Amino acid sequence: EKIQDASLDEKKVVFSFEFFPPKTEDGVDNLFERMDRMVAHNPTFCDITWGAGGSTADLTLDIANRMQNIICVESMMHLTCTNMPVEKIDHALDTIKSNGLQNVLALRGDPPHGQDKFVQTEGGFACALDLVKHIRGKYGDYFGITVAGYPEAHPDVIGSNGVASLEGYQSDLAYLKRKVDAGADLIITQLFYDTDIFLKFVNDCRQIGITCPIVPGIMPINNYKGFLRMTGFCKTKIPAEITAALEPIKDNEEAVKAYGIHLGTEMCKKILAHGIRTLHLYTLNMEKSALAILMNLGLIEESKIQRPLPWRRPTNVFRV
Numbered sequence: 396e397k398i399q400d401a402s403l404d405e406k407k408v409v410f411s412f413e414f415f416p417p418k419t420e421d422g423v424d425n426l427f428e429r430m431d432r433m434v435a436h437n438p439t440f441c442d443i444t445w446g447a448g449g450s451t452a453d454l455t456l457d458i459a460n461r462m463q464n465i466i467c468v469e470s471m472m473h474l475t476c477t478n479m480p481v482e483k484i485d486h487a488l489d490t491i492k493s494n495g496l497q498n499v500l501a502l503r504g505d506p507p508h509g510q511d512k513f514v515q516t517e518g519g520f521a522c523a524l525d526l527v528k529h530i531r532g533k534y535g536d537y538f539g540i541t542v543a544g545y546p547e548a549h550p551d552v553i554g555s556n557g558v559a560s561l562e563g564y565q566s567d568l569a570y571l572k573r574k575v576d577a578g579a580d581l582i583i584t585q586l587f588y589d590t591d592i593f594l595k596f597v598n599d600c601r602q603i604g605i606t607c608p609i610v611p612g613i614m615p616i617n618n619y620k621g622f623l624r625m626t627g628f629c630k631t632k633i634p635a636e637i638t639a640a641l642e643p644i645k646d647n648e649e650a651v652k653a654y655g656i657h658l659g660t661e662m663c664k665k666i667l668a669h670g671i672r673t674l675h676l677y678t679l680n681m682e683k684s685a686l687a688i689l690m691n692l693g694l695i696e697e698s699k700i701q702r703p704l705p706w707r708r709p710t711n712v713f714r715v
């Protein structure tokens with residue numbers, strides 16, 4: 396079934412888990428074991444990323460199909476335009492269709508390694524809008540289509556001062572509306588750590604007539620260096636209180652994880668308090684933080700978690 400239907404239920408809070416294709420066969424086996432445990436908590440769907448530049452195409456297809464048919468969870472496959480002539484795009488879509496998947500996250504993709512600007516592949520698409528149009532044109536209503544939204548604007552629009560100009564932000568938003576008007580059913584956002592920015596973004600989307608569900612992408616902080624790398628790459632604003640809380644504990648991995656769970660829980664609480672009913676967790680293929688946040692929110696039961704949760708010991712190592 397298409398995932399937007401579940402995301403539209405305003406009475407129930409639903410959640411989903413994102414994974415990426417591991418580099419080794421052992422990694423893939425581990426991921427499936429983890430997914431199996433995580434799916435026991437009834438996520439609305441799980442999704443698998445498309446490696447940068449199409450580097451994991453076959454593995455992504457394989458994982459997407461196994462998620463849907465072996466793990467038996469509603470699955471969404473990411474698909475990007477980078478290095479993908481239309482035949483390859485159609486091969487990917489035909490493959491998941493013949494395996495019963497009905498959900499795609501249509502993306503432009505980032506430039507391949509070593510390039511700093513996105514270049515359209517010969518016979519391929521220039522942006523996610525083109526991909527959305529193609530999927531609707533060729534496959535009709537078969538697929539539920541999700542697109543990416545950027546609460547702080549896409550990094551291309553963000554200046555050296557770390558923020559987008561009003562003009563850049565507004566043109567990004569207008570372009571997002573074109574993706575929705577072309578047939579996207581759902582928006583998942585880029586990660587953010589300033590919840591007010593996300594809430595303003597939802598409001599701004601509604602103001603310009605975007606009516607589909609907008610799902611916040613939540614990335615629990617698991618590790619200090621990883622957090623800096625990811626927020627640097629995505630040009631994400633880090634609120635001063637988060638920097639202040641992390642600085643003194645940055646070398647204590649357990650404390651950083653505990654803070655990440657605390658912060659993720661508080662962010663989700665605030666988002667839910669504003670009437671948003673869906674949460675998308677960027678798991679980075681790890682289960683503890685995502686599950687701990689959902690448990691803190693009362694969305695999953697501790698009895699179903701198949702491992703002890705040592706990180707839930709009361710801790711005073713961080714201050715907020």
Ligand code: FAD
Pocket residue numbers: 443444445446447448473474475500501502503504505506521522523524542543544549550551552566567568570571583584585586612
């Ligand atoms: P687009 O929607 O095409 O937009 C890119 C930028 O170009 C925006 O600033 C937009 O405003 C501008 N733009 C494009 N066309 C026009 C136009 N005609 N007029 C005006 N402005 C235009 N990357 C991967 O490689 N694999 C993944 O699996 C993956 N998953 C992701 C999941 C989510 C939820 C998100 C938020 C991002 C993901 N990414 C992934 C990263 C994504 O590929 C990059 O952010 C990429 O740079 C942009 O992709 P997009 O689909 O948002 O592009």
